[in-house]
Amino acid sequence: MTTTVTSLVNQPYKYGFVTDIESDVIPRGLSEDVVRLISSKKNEPEFMLEFRLKAYRQWLKMAEPNWAEVGYPAIDYQNIIYYSAPKQKEKLNSLEEVDPTLLETFEKLGISLSEQKRLSNVAVDAIFDSVSVATTFREKLAKDGVIFCSISEAMREYPELVQKYLGSVVPVGDNYFAALNSAVFSDGSFVYIPKGTKCPMELSTYFRINNGDSGQFERTLIVAEAGSSVSYLEGCTAPMFDTNQLHAAVVELVALDDAEIKYSTVQNWYAGDKDGKGGIYNFVTKRGLCQGVNSKISWTQVETGSAITWKYPSCVLVGDNSVGEFYSVALTNNCQQADTGTKMVHIGKNTRSTIISKGISAGRSENSYRGLVKIGPKADGARNYSQCDSMLIGDNAGANTFPYIQVQNHTAKVEHEASTSKIGEDQLFFFAQRGVSSEDAISMMISGFCKDVFNQLPMEFAVEADRLLSLKLEGSVG
Amino acid sequence: MIIDHSNVILSVKNLTANVDETPILKGMNLEVKAGEIHAIMGPNGSGKSTFSKVLAGHPAYQVTGGEVIFQGQDLLALEPEERARSGIFLAFQYPLEIPGVSNLDFLRVAYNSKRKHQGLEEVDAFDFDELIREKLGIVKMDASFLSRSVNEGFSGGEKKRNEILQMALLEPKLAILDETDSGLDIDALRIVAGGVNQLSNPENAIVVITHYQRLLEYIVPDYIHVTANGRIIRTGGKELALELEERGYDWVLEAAATGVAS
Ligand SMILES: Nc1ncnc2c1ncn2[C@@H]1O[C@H](COP(=O)(O)OP(=O)(O)OP(=O)(O)O)[C@@H](O)[C@H]1O
Ligand SMILES: [Mg+2]
Numbered sequence: 236m237t238t239t240v241t242s243l244v245n246q247p248y249k250y251g252f253v254t255d256i257e258s259d260v261i262p263r264g265l266s267e268d269v270v271r272l273i274s275s276k277k278n279e280p281e282f283m284l285e286f287r288l289k290a291y292r293q294w295l296k297m298a299e300p301n302w303a304e305v306g307y308p309a310i311d312y313q314n315i316i317y318y319s320a321p322k323q324k325e326k327l328n329s330l331e332e333v334d335p336t337l338l339e340t341f342e343k344l345g346i347s348l349s350e351q352k353r354l355s356n357v358a359v360d361a362i363f364d365s366v367s368v369a370t371t372f373r374e375k376l377a378k379d380g381v382i383f384c385s386i387s388e389a390m391r392e393y394p395e396l397v398q399k400y401l402g403s404v405v406p407v408g409d410n411y412f413a414a415l416n417s418a419v420f421s422d423g424s425f426v427y428i429p430k431g432t433k434c435p436m437e438l439s440t441y442f443r444i445n446n447g448d449s450g451q452f453e454r455t456l457i458v459a460e461a462g463s464s465v466s467y468l469e470g471c472t473a474p475m476f477d478t479n480q481l482h483a484a485v486v487e488l489v490a491l492d493d494a495e496i497k498y499s500t501v502q503n504w505y506a507g508d509k510d511g512k513g514g515i516y517n518f519v520t521k522r523g524l525c526q527g528v529n530s531k532i533s534w535t536q537v538e539t540g541s542a543i544t545w546k547y548p549s550c551v552l553v554g555d556n557s558v559g560e561f562y563s564v565a566l567t568n569n570c571q572q573a574d575t576g577t578k579m580v581h582i583g584k585n586t587r588s589t590i591i592s593k594g595i596s597a598g599r600s601e602n603s604y605r606g607l608v609k610i611g612p613k614a615d616g617a618r619n620y621s622q623c624d625s626m627l628i629g630d631n632a633g634a635n636t637f638p639y640i641q642v643q644n645h646t647a648k649v650e651h652e653a654s655t656s657k658i659g660e661d662q663l664f665f666f667a668q669r670g671v672s673s674e675d676a677i678s679m680m681i682s683g684f685c686k687d688v689f690n691q692l693p694m695e696f697a698v699e700a701d702r703l704l705s706l707k708l709e710g711s712v713g
Numbered sequence: 714m715i716i717d718h719s720n721v722i723l724s725v726k727n728l729t730a731n732v733d734e735t736p737i738l739k740g741m742n743l744e745v746k747a748g749e750i751h752a753i754m755g756p757n758g759s760g761k762s763t764f765s766k767v768l769a770g771h772p773a774y775q776v777t778g779g780e781v782i783f784q785g786q787d788l789l790a791l792e793p794e795e796r797a798r799s800g801i802f803l804a805f806q807y808p809l810e811i812p813g814v815s816n817l818d819f820l821r822v823a824y825n826s827k828r829k830h831q832g833l834e835e836v837d838a839f840d841f842d843e844l845i846r847e848k849l850g851i852v853k854m855d856a857s858f859l860s861r862s863v864n865e866g867f868s869g870g871e872k873k874r875n876e877i878l879q880m881a882l883l884e885p886k887l888a889i890l891d892e893t894d895s896g897l898d899i900d901a902l903r904i905v906a907g908g909v910n911q912l913s914n915p916e917n918a919i920v921v922i923t924h925y926q927r928l929l930e931y932i933v934p935d936y937i938h939v940t941a942n943g944r945i946i947r948t949g950g951k952e953l954a955l956e957l958e959e960r961g962y963d964w965v966l967e968a969a970a971t972g973v974a975s
Contacts, residue, residue: 656812660772665809667793668769668802669823669879670830679822683813683862 254340254363254445257322263448264313267291270418273318277387277421280394290407290417297411303574304603304635305543307479307516315481317419319449320366333369337361341441357437357468358383360424362453363445367422372436381434381465382427386454389425396427400458404487404524404551412483412545413520416452420485423453428463428494437693439468444504444515450481457487459494461527466497466693479507479542484519492527492554497535499692501700504540509598511570514542521548522578525557525586533560534577535691537700542571547605549578552586552614559588562688566704567600567632576606576637581617581647590621591687596632597708603635610647617647625655626684628677628708656684678705720747721782722887722918723768728779729943730767737763739943740779745887748915752929752954753922755940756962761922762806764940765889769803770796784886798830800886804876804893806922811863816875819863820845824882848881851908869896877908884912889920894928906931926958939965 261272270291274284299310321337341361358372360383367385376383382393390397407417424440444451459465469486482504488496498521507514517540523532534548550559561577579588588608596602608619625634636653658680666676681704682689689697723745730738738760745751753761767774768781770793781788788796811819824844825835836844849856852874864872873893880888890909894902909932913919921932929937929951937953938945939962946969947953957965 661809662811664766664769664771664793665805665811666823668797668805669819669883670794670797670826671822672794672826675822675826679814679818680811683811683815686813 254336256334256336256445258446259318259320259322260316260446260449261318263316265291265315265317265419269317273419273421276318276320277390279387279390280398282394282398283390286402286407287418290414291419293408294411294414294418297408297414299411303545303605304601305545305572305574307543307572310481310516312415314448316446316449317452318421319446320421321363321445337363337369340443340445357439360385360438360440362422362424362440362442367424370424376435376438379432379435380429381432382425383438384425386420386423386425386456389456393425393427396458397425397456400456400487400489401454402487404489404522405485405520410520412518413485416454416483416485416520419450420452420454423455423484424457425455426457426465426467428457428459428465430460431462432460433463434465437466437468439470441470444480444482448478448480450483452482453484455484455486456489457496457498458489459491459496459530461492461494463491464495464497467499468693468696469498469500470503479514479516481516481518482541484521486519486521486548488523488532490523490525490527490530490532490554490557493529494527495531495533496523497533498523498548499696500534500536500538501692501696501703502536502538502540502544503703505542506540506569506571507542509569511542514571515540517541517544517546519544519546521546523548523550523559525550525552525554525559525583527557528554528583529556530554531558531560533558533562533691535560535562535688536564536575537688537692537703538563538565538573538575539703541573544571544573544575546575547577549580550588551580551582552588552617553582554586555583556585556587557583558586560691561588561590561592561606562691563592564595564685564688564700564704565593565602565604566595566708567597567602568708569598569600571598571600573601574603574605576604578607579609579619581608581610581614581619584614585616586614587618588620590619590623592621592623593685593688594623594625594634595628595681595684595704595708596625596634597628599631601633601635603637605637605639607639607641608649608651609640610642610644610649612643614644615646617644619647619649621649621651623651623653624684625653626658626681627655628658630659674705677708681705681708721745722747722784723788724780724782725768726780728764728767728781729777730763730774731777732763732774736777737774737943738767741943742945743938745918745920747918749918749936750913750932750934751918751920752932752934752937752951753920753940753945754924754937754954754957759940760943761940762891763943765803765891765920765922768796768889769793769801794826795830797883798827802880802883802885802888804873804880804888804890806891806895808864808872808876810865810867812865814863815859816861816863817842817845817859820859820879820882823879827883845882848878851881851911852877853904854878870898870901873897874901874905877905881908881912885917887918887920888912889922891922892924893921894923894925902928903931926954929954941966941969 504515
């Protein structure tokens, strides 16, 4: 049999180590008391406890969604630890006070929390299990009035901003996982860009799940005031466990008049081993609200990890002339499953959206694009262009495309293109016949396939993403 | 232990090969010496392309017997890319399209993997640009084809020309051209044949697979082989092509079946 393309080897996951650190862990399970406990551990204002309890009560009445093209054994929500924080001094005054073990951990992950080592012009919020352990360049950013801190801190120090915007884009009862997150989220990042300000550096949050039994429920809120702009990056890794960990995040973006938010993700959670044992369940709600006229929100994601990805970064285009963009590369290998895509909801006049989705499936993995383009009755002149390309590597991987289009305005224009290509024996033989190895051939074909998306990433991350994909596919043929 | 005393580049003895469980090649024999041009003709489905792909190491075919010595080396022991780097080139009957990969990048990576194999330094984009422009001249191709994706949207003839461009760049020891003439217009045929002749020298060898005597007017072979049912059933000089053109294959097949030369 012609098995050259189908034999699969899992590339060792180099971020799979566990940090040995003493943690403050609450007992397993979820109840109203646990919600109260989390809130009190974080010294939150009263409105936050109410927010959480409201979410928790709604969650109790909801059912886990089952429409996605993913399959997994039932999650026992009473067997998850909802709060796990490395033990260190409650309030840190400077980076020097961060536990060296944690600094080392992030160093090992290639994330320098030392401001002296200014390799790149990027400020970092580092999140370890349930809490933010450090945020760099805060003072420098503060000079421009930019707030970049953990969401826990924001709840205490900028309660009016948090109260105004938290849950304004993703309501507490939006969906099962968003409700769960709203009830138990422990940390995340908060970004506020004041009027007319162009954020002077890239902001980024790095998520690390360390505890094998805890879930990670982070919450990110980014508000860009009129005429401001920001580019934000998110990276994630986790140790290798042979059990699954739940990651249910919520990200909310708000762009006011003429504001622009660019949100990029390079997701490299542990994907499980080659037989599908272990790995992260990544059930995430990400939504951006283009509230102001001429505002723009752009999602770029490179999804390579997780055992299961369930994620639809969306844009709600309320402001006239506002723009939503979604650029995505989702790679699945071995037994990974991804059901990902976007929603573009056109409400204002002359709103425009672009969807470029590139799905790559290797091994026995399943990769589905699911997207909704909705044009409301008042969205005169709205435009959408969608392009969904699938690439299959070998003979056992699957790809699906589920585009949903709802148009309620006859002046709108919606275009959808889709293609499926394959990296199989013949393509690899063609390269080999010209002296090019399978690894190089795949990496050239994949880079070419993903070019339109990688071009949207900030420079260093484009290179990183390219390398990451090659690494993930190494050994997927031959 | 094989010692290379001769100027034999390729020696194929009793080569048999299957696809899945079906035998396709049923005992191929061929010897090619430096400086020679061979033509392989034969009815559709007689195994010409299979033979070329087996030599190049296509994974869909399993060699079940026989031996292939290439420049004193056991060719069948090498991976496809090693065969290519050591000088085997196959111009495909149906060149593939590779979307997203620019022709220029593809050519440069191919060229550099050969350089690396030879222990030479890789050439940078700048020097390569100069080199490739010179090679474009051999097949009279426009530089605009370099920035397009490999073969994507190329016409049939353009794809074939692109194959010969790759040959010109890689300067193989043994080039196997599988129906490079089919789909070419009259002028293109002349240009491509001219390019091949320009690349032919006393050190290398060329095997052309074709259905048409016409090509052989431009690329004049030293030998013509006729394949049928996975074997070479007859070998002759260049005049054999004219005879085949006139009389078709039946008489050769019959003669082979009865074991009588006519
Ligand atoms: N991968 C394959 N799977 C199944 N059958 C194959 C495969 N490759 C070749 N064959 C069969 O082997 C036989 C020889 O095919 P081949 O392509 O070598 O013929 P050819 O002499 O090049 O013909 P043509 O002149 O039409 O190009 C044919 O019957 C073909 O169907
Ligand atoms: Mg053929």
